[in-house]
Amino acid sequence: MTLLLSISSNVMAVKLYKWVDEDGKVFYSDKIPPKANKGAHSRLNEKGLTVDQKGAAKTPEEIEQERELERLRKEKEAVIAKQKAQDRVLLKTFRSEDDMLLARDGKIRSVDNYINITRGNIKRLKEKLSIMQSQAAEREKAGKHVSPKFKEDMEGIKRQINQSYASIVSREQKKVDLREAYDNDIRRFRVLKKLKANNQLEVEAQERAELNTVFLCTEINQCNLAWNRAIDYVEENATTKLQLLGEGIYMTRAPSEDQDVSLTVARIKNKKTGKEKIFLDQQCRVSVMGQEFCESETSKDMKRNFIPYLLGQK
Numbered sequence: 001m002t003l004l005l006s007i008s009s010n011v012m013a014v015k016l017y018k019w020v021d022e023d024g025k026v027f028y029s030d031k032i033p034p035k036a037n038k039g040a041h042s043r044l045n046e047k048g049l050t051v052d053q054k055g056a057a058k059t060p061e062e063i064e065q066e067r068e069l070e071r072l073r074k075e076k077e078a079v080i081a082k083q084k085a086q087d088r089v090l091l092k093t094f095r096s097e098d099d100m101l102l103a104r105d106g107k108i109r110s111v112d113n114y115i116n117i118t119r120g121n122i123k124r125l126k127e128k129l130s131i132m133q134s135q136a137a138e139r140e141k142a143g144k145h146v147s148p149k150f151k152e153d154m155e156g157i158k159r160q161i162n163q164s165y166a167s168i169v170s171r172e173q174k175k176v177d178l179r180e181a182y183d184n185d186i187r188r189f190r191v192l193k194k195l196k197a198n199n200q201l202e203v204e205a206q207e208r209a210e211l212n213t214v215f216l217c218t219e220i221n222q223c224n225l226a227w228n229r230a231i232d233y234v235e236e237n238a239t240t241k242l243q244l245l246g247e248g249i250y251m252t253r254a255p256s257e258d259q260d261v262s263l264t265v266a267r268i269k270n271k272k273t274g275k276e277k278i279f280l281d282q283q284c285r286v287s288v289m290g291q292e293f294c295e296s297e298t299s300k301d302m303k304r305n306f307i308p309y310l311l312g313q314k
Contacts, residue, residue: 015030015031016028016029016030086188087188087192090185090188090189090192091189091192094189097186097189097190100182100185100186100189101182101186103182104178104179104182107178108175108178108179111171111174111175111178112175114171115168115171115172118164118167118168118171119168119281119283121160121164122161122164122165122281123254123283123286125157125160125161125164126161126243126251126253126254127254128157129154129157129158129161129243129244130243130253130254132150132153132154132157133154133243135150136150136151136154158244158246158249161244161249161251161264162246162248162249162266162268165249165264165266165268165279165281166266166268166279168279168281169214169268169277169279172214173214212303212304212306212307213279213280213281213282213303213306213307214277214278214279214280215230215277215278215279215306215307215310216275216277217275217276217277217278223267223276223278226278226310226311227265227267227278229309229310229312230250230265230267230278230280230306230310231250231265233263233265233280233306233309233310234250234252234263234264234265234280237261237263237302238252238261238262238263239255239257239259239260239261239262240252240253240254240255240256240260240261240262241253248266248267248268248269249264249265249266249267250264250265251263251264251265252264254283255283255284255285255290256285257285258285258287258289258290258293259289259293260284260285260290261282261283261284261293261299261302262282262283262284263280263281263282263283263302264280264281264283265278265279265280265281266278266279266281278310280303280306282294282299282302282303284299
C-alpha cells in the first residue's frame with residue numbers, strides 16, 4: 001500500500017495492473033508485459049482495489065485433468081440415475097420382503113426342475129449307451145464287424161452326456177447368481193423402506209449349499225493335475241464299474257443296488273472365455289432307500305471333499 005499511496009493522482013487516472021512473473025514476484029505497471037499476459041494478473045482502480053482478475057492460462061495437463069473430472073462427474077450422475085430408476089422399479093414390483101423371497105424361490109424351483117429333467121435325460125442316455133456298448137462288445141466277441149454308423153451313434157450319445165453336464169453346471173451357477181441378486185435387492189429394499197434387517201438372509205447364506213462339486217481351473221497345468229485327481233477320486237469313491245472314459249469325461253455305470261453310488265466327472269471348457277471347469281455328478285439308485293442314501297452325510301461328505309481332494313488337501 002505504501003507504493004500505491006506514493007503514486008501520483010495523474011498516474012492513478014490510467015489503468016494499473018498487478019501481475020506475477022514466473023518466479024512468483026509481484027509487479028505493478030500500467031501495462032501487462034506480453035510474457036506475463038498468460039499468467040495471473042489483475043486490474044486495480046484508483047483506490048488500489050481489484051476490479052478485474054484473470055487466472056493463469058491452463059496448461060495442457062490441467063485441461064486434460066478438467067476433462068477427466070468432468071467425465072467422472074457424468075459417470076457418477078449416470079450411476080445415481082440408474083440406481084434411482086432401479087429403486088423405483090423395486091418399490092413398484094414388491095410390497096414386502098416376503099414377496100421378494102417368494103419370487104426368488106419360484107425362479108430357483110424353475111431352475112431345479114430344469115436340472116432334474118436334465119439328470120433324467122442323462123440317466124436315459126447312460127442306459128442307452130450301456131446297451132449299445134454291450135451290443136458292440138458281443139459283436140466283437142463273435143468276430144462280427146461294428147459299423148461306423150453304430151460307433152458314431154455311441155460317440156453322439158457321449159457328446160450329449162457331456163453337454164448335459166455342462167448345462168447342469170451352468171444352471172447351478174444361475175441359482176447362485178439368482179440368490180446373490182435377490183440378496184442385494186432385499187438389502188436395498190430394507191434401506192429404502194428403512195426396515196431393520198432380520199437374520200433370514202444371513203442364516204440362508206450359512207446354510208446354502210455352495211457349488212462344492214465344481215472346480216474352477218486357473219491354468220492348463222493345474223487343470224491337468226486336477227483332472228487326474230478327479231479320476232482318482234471317482235475310482236476311490238464310486239461303487240459301480242467304469243462305463244465311459246473319453247475326452248473330458250469319466251463315468252461309472254448306473255447304480256443297481258440301494259447303496260450304490262455312481263460318479264461322473266466332466267471337464268468342461270467355456271467356448272467364449274476358454275476357461276475350464278471340472279464337475280462332479282453323483283447319482284444314487286432311483287428307490288426310497290437309494291434316495292435316502294443320497295441325502296445321507298456320507299453322500300454329502302463325498303461331494304464336500306471333492307474340491308479339497310483336487311487341491312491335494314485330502
